[in-house]
Amino acid sequence: MGTGADDGGVGAQLQSINAVTLATADMPRAVAFYGALGLRASYGGAAGRFTVLDVGTEEHLNLALRPASGGGDGMAGGGRIIFHVSDVAAVDALYRQALEAGFEPEGPPRDAEWGERYFHLRDPDGHELSFAARLPGERRGGGRPRR
Numbered sequence: 001m002g003t004g005a006d007d008g009g010v011g012a013q014l015q016s017i018n019a020v021t022l023a024t025a026d027m028p029r030a031v032a033f034y035g036a037l038g039l040r041a042s043y044g045g046a047a048g049r050f051t052v053l054d055v056g057t058e059e060h061l062n063l064a065l066r067p068a069s070g071g072g073d074g075m076a077g078g079g080r081i082i083f084h085v086s087d088v089a090a091v092d093a094l095y096r097q098a099l100e101a102g103f104e105p106e107g108p109p110r111d112a113e114w115g116e117r118y119f120h121l122r123d124p125d126g127h128e129l130s131f132a133a134r135l136p137g138e139r140r141g142g143g144r145p146r147r
Contacts, residue, residue: 019052020081021062022127027051029124030063036101037094055083080120080128088117091133095119111135 024030028046034053035041039061044051051063061081085091091109098105098121106120115138121129 018058019060019062021064022081022123022125023066024063024125025066026124027063027065033103033124034061034063036103037098080130082118082130082132085131085133088133088135091117091119091131094131 022030027044027048031041031046031051031053039053039055041048042052042054042060044063049065053061053063055061085094088109095105095109103121106122109117109119111117115135116132117135118130118132121131123129
């Protein structure tokens with residue numbers, strides 16, 4: 001079996017992320033939080049132990065209820081999820097939507113040197129979320145296109 005994209009192994013077949021699963025200690029609170037950001041449950045919901053939230057047409061954010069003790073489920077932990085939105089105006093609109101919902105983003109949207117406009121927000125369980133869009137004139141992967 002290969003070890004990565006360069007040798008034609010398994011890594012060469014990976015094309016996208018279908019779902020990310022986050023642990024939550026409070027499913028109703030988590031579902032309400034992500035619902036306020038526009039995500040809708042296609043499975044589970046506030047009363048479920050596992051919930052699938054649809055992001056786009058084929059991507060999903062899964063929420064898994066973890067025991068109050070937080071142990072034994074292998075889901076401890078940090079990290080960041082980056083959601084790309086359609087354009088920089090959508091980043092600003094989502095920021096305003098988060099404020100209107102009573103959330104506290106870590107700062108206002110800003111333009112980064114890697115070619116994206118973004119802002120960060122933590123969900124009720126402390127997971128960092130980043131909402132971003134490429135700046136006009138930027139190419140995929142960041143950086144200005146070569147002329």
